[in-house]
Amino acid sequence: MAKVLEAFNIVRDYHIGGTLFGGGRTVHAVKGVSFSLEQGKTLAVVGESGSGKSTLARILTLIDRQTAGELKIDGEIVDIAKTGVTKAMRRKVQMVFQNPYGSLNPRQKIGDVLMEPLLLNTDMPAAERRERALDMLVKVGLQPEHFNRYPHMFSGGQRQRIAIARAIILRPSLLVLDEPVSALDLSVQAQILNLLADLQDEFGLTYVFISHDLSVVKYIADDVMVMYLGEAVEQGTRDKLFSSPEHPYTRALFAATPRADVESIKTRLAKKAALATT
Amino acid sequence: MPLLEVKNLTVSFDTSVGVFHAVKGIDLHVDAREVLAIVGESGSGKSVAMLAVMGLLPATATVKADKLSFDGRDLLNISDSDRRKIIGKDVAMIFQEPMTSLNPCFTVGFQIEEVLRFHLGMGKAQRRARAVELLEQVGIPNPAERLNAYPHQMSGGQNQRVMIAMAIACKPKLLIADEPTTALDVTIQKQILDLLVRLQAEHGMGLIMITHNIGVVAETADRVVVQYKGNKMEEAGVLELFTTPKSPYTRALLAALPENATGDRLPTITGFDFEEAR
Numbered sequence: 001m002a003k004v005l006e007a008f009n010i011v012r013d014y015h016i017g018g019t020l021f022g023g024g025r026t027v028h029a030v031k032g033v034s035f036s037l038e039q040g041k042t043l044a045v046v047g048e049s050g051s052g053k054s055t056l057a058r059i060l061t062l063i064d065r066q067t068a069g070e071l072k073i074d075g076e077i078v079d080i081a082k083t084g085v086t087k088a089m090r091r092k093v094q095m096v097f098q099n100p101y102g103s104l105n106p107r108q109k110i111g112d113v114l115m116e117p118l119l120l121n122t123d124m125p126a127a128e129r130r131e132r133a134l135d136m137l138v139k140v141g142l143q144p145e146h147f148n149r150y151p152h153m154f155s156g157g158q159r160q161r162i163a164i165a166r167a168i169i170l171r172p173s174l175l176v177l178d179e180p181v182s183a184l185d186l187s188v189q190a191q192i193l194n195l196l197a198d199l200q201d202e203f204g205l206t207y208v209f210i211s212h213d214l215s216v217v218k219y220i221a222d223d224v225m226v227m228y229l230g231e232a233v234e235q236g237t238r239d240k241l242f243s244s245p246e247h248p249y250t251r252a253l254f255a256a257t258p259r260a261d262v263e264s265i266k267t268r269l270a271k272k273a274a275l276a277t278t
Numbered sequence: 279m280p281l282l283e284v285k286n287l288t289v290s291f292d293t294s295v296g297v298f299h300a301v302k303g304i305d306l307h308v309d310a311r312e313v314l315a316i317v318g319e320s321g322s323g324k325s326v327a328m329l330a331v332m333g334l335l336p337a338t339a340t341v342k343a344d345k346l347s348f349d350g351r352d353l354l355n356i357s358d359s360d361r362r363k364i365i366g367k368d369v370a371m372i373f374q375e376p377m378t379s380l381n382p383c384f385t386v387g388f389q390i391e392e393v394l395r396f397h398l399g400m401g402k403a404q405r406r407a408r409a410v411e412l413l414e415q416v417g418i419p420n421p422a423e424r425l426n427a428y429p430h431q432m433s434g435g436q437n438q439r440v441m442i443a444m445a446i447a448c449k450p451k452l453l454i455a456d457e458p459t460t461a462l463d464v465t466i467q468k469q470i471l472d473l474l475v476r477l478q479a480e481h482g483m484g485l486i487m488i489t490h491n492i493g494v495v496a497e498t499a500d501r502v503v504v505q506y507k508g509n510k511m512e513e514a515g516v517l518e519l520f521t522t523p524k525s526p527y528t529r530a531l532l533a534a535l536p537e538n539a540t541g542d543r544l545p546t547i548t549g550f551d552f553e554e555a556r
Binding site: 043185260261268 | 468479491493496520537543
């Protein structure tokens with residue numbers, strides 16, 4: 001399989017503060033992360049706030065430039081600090097954000113939301129753009145009559161479907177999803193995860209899935225990368241990582257994840273009963 | 279006699295498009311030294327029901343109940359000034375977003391001491407000493423120093439600890455925690471949950487955990503109430519709920535957990551009719 005995404009030693013530093021008289025400091029948000037991802041696969045990036053996972057997402061989606069390191073998308077070297085972002089590059093990478101309420105313009109009709117990426121990045125005629133948008137609405141489980149509605153008329157799950165439709169309407173090779181289900185209810189989460197799986201099968205999409213929820217990661221990922229304070233402390237296939245986590249931070253993460261299986265409830269209740277009698 | 283007893287509680291809101299029923303006749307009770315989890319998705323009325331108990335709903339809300347009593351006192355026909363003597367003292371509540379529930383203009387020490395001054399009428403030196411002791415109990419290092427910190431100088435997890443310190447300042451008989459860990463990282467979530475459960479056991483409090491997270495239920499609860507669209511779907515011991523869920527809604531909820539995934543796609547919850555589902 002072709003490698004859609006290759007990253008070598010990606011570094012991102014931010015320079016903060018400083019006054020007329022000097023000072024200021026450098027925050028190393030991402031400290032040399034390397035990975036590669038094959039077409040049609042899902043890489044989950046796991047980490048807590050401050051681990052650099054969202055900074056990494058910004059670099060992968062060409063929103064932010066890397067300070068150092070090499071990024072290859074579809075085999076081509078991408079360095080937006082030197083070349084800027086071309087339309088061809090935009091078409092290759094798209095993103096879905098965490099909060100479906102914040103990522104849609106409240107004054108833009110859904111049809112326009114979906115047609116805008118086509119308008120900006122392709123020279124498709126209007127009639128074709130419209131047809132493509134209607135098509136995409138149905139693909140993500142909405143109705144053609146939703147075309148002329150505004151975002152406030154939709155629920156959180158439906159809005160996330162719209163955000164996904166907007167992201168894949170350009171047929172990108174890489175989709176970066178930053179906590180796409182963490183703002184959603186459990187039942188809606190299941191629907192969106194299913195939708196993502198369906199779309200991956202249909203279009204051969206490659207996902208970088210950023211999450212802090214290990215149960216979701218276990219369900220959706222092929223490969224997992226655990227980030228902590230800007231470093232990739234552990235990476236590997238899902239099965240390997242979940243069966244034998246090696247890094248202490250990964251283990252801490254597993255230990256902290258609430259368990260909803262009957263055995264652990266029994267253990268907890270037994271412990272509690274023992275404490276109560278002593 | 280239960281610590282908190284609620285019978286046939288209904289809450290409705292007057293809106294411009296008619297009356298909206300958020301809670302439709304719910305019975306529940308909590309005993310002393312018991313952890314009750316109220317679980318449900320957004321719109322299930324789980325928070326609204328508890329805000330009604332606390333008397334914190336806006337004027338547009340109509341609260342009706344056959345019985346609403348706390349520790350033998352009727353909360354339905356209580357005067358506002360009597361209610362203020364109970365709320366924050368014998369019943370305390372902590373909320374989801376610690377950053378927004380603390381006042382950014384005052385130090386955390388001032389905010390903790392305010393509770394002690396108002397409810398217990400403690401003197402200055404006594405308050406300070408008690409505030410230090412409280413911060414120590416909730417696991418904040420250098421408590422005497424941290425009392426002078428403002429909320430923005432602390433992390434989200436630490437702010438939540440401060441909220442918990444405020445809530446337990448007057449040794450309440452009942453603590454209501456509304457999604458206390460939803461805004462926090464998994465590792466911090468674990469610490470906060472452990473802290474709440476430990477304090478609950480040490481102080482012999484009743485604890486109500488409002489959550490949408492099944493894992494949190496499994497990790498903390500003795501007994502569980504499941505809500506859906508303002509109705510109570512099921513009430514059961516925690517082990518019973520996970521081993522033999524009675525309501526189809528609970529079964530669907532458990533099946534939608536990614537860690538329980540058996541096939542390629544997750545089962546989804548669609549259009550539950552309350553009468554049918556019960």
